[in-house]
Amino acid sequence: MHKSLPDKTKQFFFVLIKLSIVVGAFYFIYHKLLNNDSLNFNQFWRFLNDTKLFSVKNSLFLVGLSVLNWFFEITKWRYLVSKARTLSFLEATAQSLGSLTASLFTPNRIGEYGAKAIYYLKPLRKRILLINLISNMMQMGITVILGSIGFLFYYKTYEININYFKLSRGLLILIALVTLVSIGITQSKYKIKGFSLIKIYDFTYNLGIKYLTIGLLLSLVRYVIFSFQFYFILSLFNVPLHYWDAMIIITTLYLLASIIPSITIFDVLIKGSVAIYLFSLADITALPILSCVLLMWLLNFALPSIVGSYFVLNFNLPKTKN
Structure with missing residues (x-):
């Protein structure tokens, strides 16, 4: 059916899809700023002005x-994808920021997988999907390792009420999941993002230690x-925490927030709720924490996705000669 459509009709739908992605991304950014249930925009703006955050x-x-x-x-993306194809820095930028824009409102940014793969011809797309999965697993691995260390210090520093019955039940569930995963590794039918665990393991192993080490370092x-x-934002908001004390909470925050499934646009709400609880035990009020979380989202997701909209609008399907 797709092949039977006239070229002009195909081009029209292609442009319409790109415009829809960009308009959708801008709408979600606008919605998050002006209709934020956890932080009123006017209150957020006044707080930024009061702390003189907008100095040059x-x-x-x-x-x-x-x-x-x-x-x-x-x-990192340019280096990791070099196993499949050599990219210029501009091409890697277009793929990274364009896929961010396209995946902004998808659960756990799952749309990033398809968005990056579409930059390549069909024979390379499965490999690109695997490389993107490995890239995200590397970032997640760093978050889990440092977050676990931070959580141990957080637990020792602050009084946390723990329901040991629920904890033991959670440990039993975790043990059961680990057992199922172990069984799944031996079964090619068990898949992550459409790939069997054996295939992911073999592909990762064949990449080499040097390749994986550089990816982890990045x-x-x-x-x-x-x-x-x-x-740094917390310090601008006059939050009275030393660097070490703040990093204990920040690493714990990223650990907890990363394991909660979410749509990127709701990332502020989830991180904000977790952050309020974690920082409250250090006697920090909610306003500077919520403002910090929202500002981090604007700087590292909203702003790059706006830049990425340029690459989405200028995207063209790969040609055979490339």
């Missing part, structure tokens, strides 16, 4: 950290940048 020095530094964050994400650099950015 602060603004340039914060945007610079966001640019640096995405620079390393783009560099993921670590990204983590250090955006976690420091979080701390």
Whole structure:
């Protein structure tokens, strides 16, 4: 049916899809700013003005950290995808930011997989999907490792009421899940993002230690940048926490927020709820925490997705000669 359509009709629908993605992304950003259930926009704006966040020095530094964050994400993607195809930095930028825009309102940014794969011809798309999965697993791995360390310090530092019955029940569920996953590894039918665990393991193993190590290091650099950015914003909001104390909470926050399934546009709400609880035990009020979470989302998701809309509008399907 697709092949029977006239070329002009195909082009019209293609342009319509790209416009829909961009308009949808802008609408969600607008909705999150002006219809935020957890933080009123006028209150947020007054708070930013009162803390003089919009000074030239602060603004340039914060945007610079966001640019640096995405620079390393783009560099990581360019390096990881080199196993399938050599990309220029501009091509890697278009794929990274364009896929961000396209996946902004999809659950757990799952739309990123299809958005990146569509930049390549069909013979390469499965490999690109696997590389993107490995890239996200690397970032998740860094988040889990550092977050687990942070959580241990958080547990020792603050008094947390733990229901040991629910905890033991959760551990039993976890053990059962690990057992099922272990069985699933031996079964090719068990899949993640459409790929069997055996295939993912073999593909990852064949990439080599050097390749994986560099990918993990780039993921670590990204983590250090955006976690420091979080701390820097807190310091601008006059939150009375030393760097070490703040990082204990921040790493715990990213750990807990990363394991909760969500649509990216609701990431602010989820992170905000978790952050309020975590920082409340350090006697920090909700307003600066919610403002920090929202500002982090604007700097690292909304702003790059606006830039990415340019690449979405200028996207063309790959040609055979490429």
